[in-house]
Amino acid sequence: MRKEAEVKAYVWKQYRGGDTYSLQVESSKSGTRVTNRINKLAEASEWSPSGTSVGGKKLILLYSRKFNSETELKKWAKQFPYEVFYEGTNGKQRRIG
Numbered sequence: 001m002r003k004e005a006e007v008k009a010y011v012w013k014q015y016r017g018g019d020t021y022s023l024q025v026e027s028s029k030s031g032t033r034v035t036n037r038i039n040k041l042a043e044a045s046e047w048s049p050s051g052t053s054v055g056g057k058k059l060i061l062l063y064s065r066k067f068n069s070e071t072e073l074k075k076w077a078k079q080f081p082y083e084v085f086y087e088g089t090n091g092k093q094r095r096i097g
Contacts, residue, residue: 007038009080011073011096012087014064021073023047023063025082030059045076 006028014020023042027034030053038061042049047063067073077084077097084097 007034007082009077009082009084009097010087010093011077011084013089016089019068020064020066022050023065025059025061025063027059028057030057034059035061041080045080 008026010024010026011021014022025038025042027038035052038059039049042061042063045065047065049061050064051062053060067076073086074096077086080097083095085093086096087093
């Protein structure tokens with residue numbers, strides 16, 4: 001029986017007052033299967049890739065996307081199959097999905 005990679009996602013506004021958000025997805029395991037699964041989920045949700053980690057045992061993928069409101073962001077987060085944490089302008093993280 002294979003152990004599923006632990007995946008967590010973090011979201012924050014790129015700049016105060018804007019409507020563009022960054023998504024950082026971290027996985028405890030790197031590999032083509034995990035990367036492809038996360039990329040397909042992000043693409044289906046209209047996130048644009050903006051970066052990735054190189055090498056190492058931990059996988060980190062970065063994306064960006066515009067949302068019309070924070071409510072729309074929270075709606076997306078509830079449908080995302082992994083835990084999503086939102087980091088506010090005060091630096092505190094809270095789980096939104």
